[in-house]
Amino acid sequence: MTSRRPRKGKSAGPPVQNGQLKLVIIIASDADADRLMKALIEQGYPATKISSTGGFLHRGNATIISGVEANEVEQVLAMVRAECHARTEYVPVQTLPFFGEGATPSEPVEVRVGGAIVFVVSVERFEKT
Secondary structure (H helix, E strand, C coil): CCCCCCCCCCCCCCCCCCCCEEEEEEEEEHHHHHHHHHHHHHCCCCCEEEEEECCCCCCEEEEEEEEEEHHHHHHHHHHHHHHCCEEEEEECHHHCCCCCCCCCCCCCEEEEEECEEEEEEECCCCCCC
16 A cells, blocks of 8 residues: 655655445536545545446546545535535437437426436555556
8 A cells, every 4th residue: 555645734744545445426417526636636635537438318427536535425425415416407408318319309308417326436456557
């Protein structure tokens, strides 16, 4: 195990012990992901953004992964809540997968977009080469 860059206001400590490191996996809309990445990096959290596409609306998403200490998970989750807001939009019914192609045109459908889905996973081992 290796230690990482210290968070703002913290000094570098000993390497992370087994079970104290968590991998936070965040799936957010492209609109929210850039703000979240900026906030994470400004606070000294490591973050990697991977472009992805949602299966429901086929829109661009980003999967952000960050390895943090167990006692920092709540701080990261608070940042996710602050930057990734759910909202509603109206989309043409033909774009929705459960109607499919050839659906008769009608009023747009209100759908929930944005927000984030977060997974927190224990890390058994971490090495940086």
